[in-house]
Amino acid sequence: MSSRTLRVDWPACRARGLCAELLPEVVELDEWGYPVVDGEVTPDLLREAREAVRMCPQLALRLV
Amino acid sequence: MSGPPIAICEDPEVHEGLALLAGVAGGPSLAAHRAAYGEPSAPELGALLRLLDDVGLRGRGGAAFPFATKLRAAATQPGRPVVVVNLSEGEPASSKDSALARTQPHLVLDGAVLTARALGARQVHVVLPGDRPLTVAAMEAAMAERRDQKVRLVRHEAAPRFVAGQARAVLELMAGRPNLPVTAWTPEAVSGHKRQPTLLSNAETWAHVGHLLLTGPPRGLGTDDEPGTTLLTVRLPGERVAVREVEYGSPLAALLPEGDAPVLLGGFHGTWVTARTARRLTISVPGMRAAGCSLGAGLVLAVEDCPVVWTQRLTRYLAGQSAGRCGPCRNGLPALADAIEAIDDGGSVGRVQELSGLVERRGACAHPDGTVRLVRSLLAAYPDEVDRHGAGHCAWARPHAVRRVRSAAS
Numbered sequence: 504m505s506s507r508t509l510r511v512d513w514p515a516c517r518a519r520g521l522c523a524e525l526l527p528e529v530v531e532l533d534e535w536g537y538p539v540v541d542g543e544v545t546p547d548l549l550r551e552a553r554e555a556v557r558m559c560p561q562l563a564l565r566l567v
Numbered sequence: 568m569s570g571p572p573i574a575i576c577e578d579p580e581v582h583e584g585l586a587l588l589a590g591v592a593g594g595p596s597l598a599a600h601r602a603a604y605g606e607p608s609a610p611e612l613g614a615l616l617r618l619l620d621d622v623g624l625r626g627r628g629g630a631a632f633p634f635a636t637k638l639r640a641a642a643t644q645p646g647r648p649v650v651v652v653n654l655s656e657g658e659p660a661s662s663k664d665s666a667l668a669r670t671q672p673h674l675v676l677d678g679a680v681l682t683a684r685a686l687g688a689r690q691v692h693v694v695l696p697g698d699r700p701l702t703v704a705a706m707e708a709a710m711a712e713r714r715d716q717k718v719r720l721v722r723h724e725a726a727p728r729f730v731a732g733q734a735r736a737v738l739e740l741m742a743g744r745p746n747l748p749v750t751a752w753t754p755e756a757v758s759g760h761k762r763q764p765t766l767l768s769n770a771e772t773w774a775h776v777g778h779l780l781l782t783g784p785p786r787g788l789g790t791d792d793e794p795g796t797t798l799l800t801v802r803l804p805g806e807r808v809a810v811r812e813v814e815y816g817s818p819l820a821a822l823l824p825e826g827d828a829p830v831l832l833g834g835f836h837g838t839w840v841t842a843r844t845a846r847r848l849t850i851s852v853p854g855m856r857a858a859g860c861s862l863g864a865g866l867v868l869a870v871e872d873c874p875v876v877w878t879q880r881l882t883r884y885l886a887g888q889s890a891g892r893c894g895p896c897r898n899g900l901p902a903l904a905d906a907i908e909a910i911d912d913g914g915s916v917g918r919v920q921e922l923s924g925l926v927e928r929r930g931a932c933a934h935p936d937g938t939v940r941l942v943r944s945l946l947a948a949y950p951d952e953v954d955r956h957g958a959g960h961c962a963w964a965r966p967h968a969v970r971r972v973r974s975a976a977s
Contacts, residue, residue: 512750513893513931533925537894565752 515563571659584812609684628769655725655732658834672709678777698727729888748932789815833863836937838944873963899926
């Protein structure tokens with residue numbers, strides 16, 4: 504299984520920060536609280552990444 | 568929100584050219600256009616694609632994306648394609664699309680209408696710039712003259728702001744929503760207006776398509792690798808704004824003034840180059856890319872004042888032009904403008920670089936990336952001048968007069 508990429512729908516994102524809590528391996532928050540996606544979602548992180556996509560209060564994340 | 572640091576010019580001096588701007592003296596009417604070029608016939612899609620592959624036509628809105636790739640994508644998708652002519656050039660200092668609208672509007676419309684016929688599209692959407700009334704009037708007059716069979720021209724007017732011309736913002740406008748960028752999950756050639764494949768290009772691109780279809784490949788113009796011409800808006804100190812058609816492969820130096828005036832290439836989303844570097848450059852998409860700059864939206868701006876001061880003003884303006892929808896752009900661009908201004912007061916260049924990294928590729932449109940390109944190009948082209956500002960000096964002003972220069976310039 505190959506790696507996936509987490510993409511942010513920037514106009515939708517409101518810096519709630521849940522993604523960084525659920526997927527700290529890939530997502531950090533910048534100084535304003537918006538996600539900085541660093542690196543790909545490797546297969547071992549796919550479950551957590553899907554959870555982050557599902558739980559985002561703004562539905563602003565996608566796995567592509 | 569303050570106006571752009573350079574006023575929009577809809578009435579540039581349009582120089583007679585070798586292809587698109589040949590015969591501008593004949594006037595913009597449909598009758599003059601048909602007298603010069605004859606009656607066009609709708610091309611077959613395969614023939615159009617071969618023609619485009621031969622000349623390697625690239626988009627002229629700024630990204631220089633191969634046009635044939637977009638056309639092929641739109642042609643092979645299910646659904647009825649839609650064609651869009653984007654005249655809402657967001658770059659305030661660029662005048663080439665206005666020049667085309669006012670001198671050769673039917674070249675633009677022929678390109679779009681004939682491509683629409685080849686694609687089986689029934690609508691050509693013409694998106695006009697809300698902050699350029701003369702351009703709007705010229706295109707409306709041209710559209711009213713036409714009786715295109717099988718293709719309907721649909722008029723839209725974009726909001727008067729920098730990001731209104733971004734592709735996804737234009738599609739939002741066409742859908743009746745606010746004229747602001749949204750996230751593109753797929754290219755618009757695959758899924759655009761009403762989820763149909765949408766071929767959106769800027770006015771100059773369509774004029775080149777029209778010229779190709781009316782006259783065939785540009786023989787003897789440009790180079791073997793890059794045939795043809797491109798339009799540039801040339802703004803030099805103390806001279807009237809000019810729109811010139813130049814051959815690919817020709818030296819940029821021919822357009823530049825004597826002396827060491829800094830040159831901004833491409834647009835406000837473009838790159839600074841020193842006069843010395845600029846004089847060595849050739850008008851070429853891959854050539855400029857290799858030199859770390861780009862023709863962008865075709866602006867060549869030579870300035871008399873300090874490029875640091877210019878970048879401070881431009882960045883502040885661009886920060887104000889953010890649609891404010893994407894967090895990193897809404898927060899990052901004003902912070903970046905602060906950081907560049909703070910250099911004069913001893914602020915760190917590292918902070919400018921850090922903020923540049925924080926906004927790049929973190930938005931729905933090209934606005935943050937374009938602003939970062941401008942800022943980084945200043946640091947690359949004028950590192951000594953940036954340092955000088957940090958020490959309270961400016962090579963373009965008396966020592967210790969930086970702040971005075973800045974307030975006088977704004």
